[in-house]
Amino acid sequence: MRILVLGGTGYLGRHVAERLRALPGAQVLAAGRSAGAGLGADLARDRPERLAETLAAAAPDAVVNCAGATGGDPVTLAEVNARGPAALCAALCAAAPTARLVHLGSAAEYGPGTPGVKVTESAPACPVAPYGATKLAGTLAVTSAPLDAVVLRIGNPVGPGAPAASLPGRLAALLRPAGRAPEAVLRLGDLSAHRDFVDV
Structure with a gap:
């Protein structure tokens, strides 16, 4: 089975x-923006026609879309998380319509939920920030495509190489210099939400 992993050199x-x-x-074939990717693909910028050429060359039986942005300004988030999946679906319809697509969404698509009530997979989507909203737009592009x-809505992945924009990445960045000081104060913001962390 030929499996193409988009964002295959990312976290x-x-x-x-x-x-x-x-x-x-x-x-397994890796595609992405970095030089280490076997195939070049930039979901934020490539036209569907260009992505279709990459897909035709890869001839995948399955595509796993791991490409995405967790931080940045709303335009960057929209380009990668919303436009990217829509362009990918258009390219798949043109070049590999029988390939299985597995798209990584985010638990942020659900929004904060109700205090004291667990958010389940059947909870309605109600994102409150640009990241969750753009991930939901990507999910809607995937679920409405004829593919x-x-x-898979991933919640708080942790492990080696966590991006600096993620909560674990920010915490690690704060701890590095603090580890050398005899005493340190770490300012993290509101951590009142109950979170499930998934080992990457």
Whole structure:
């Protein structure tokens, strides 16, 4: 089985590609913006026609979309998290319409929920910040496309190489210099939300 991992050199993509390569019979191809990617693909900027060329060259049986942005200004978030999945779906329809698409969404699509009530997978989406809103737009692009597709809403992935914009990444960045000081104060903001963390 040929599996194309978009964002395959990024935080989640590297871990996903590594796990997939361990499966018997899996041929894993990584695509992304960095020079280390086997195939070049930029979901934020490439036209669907360009993405279709990449997909045709890869001839995947399945595509795992790990590309995304967790931080930045609203325009950057929209380009990567909303426009990217829409362009990918258009390209898949043109070049690989039978490939299975697994798109990584985010638990931020649900919004904050009600205090004291667990947010389940059947909870309605109600994002309150640009990140969650753009991830929800990407999910809607995937679920409305005429493809064999599924969205996995990931919640707080932690592990080696966490991006600096994530809560664990920010905490690690704050702890590095504080670890050298005899006493330090870490300012993290509101941590009252109950969170599930997923080992990447």
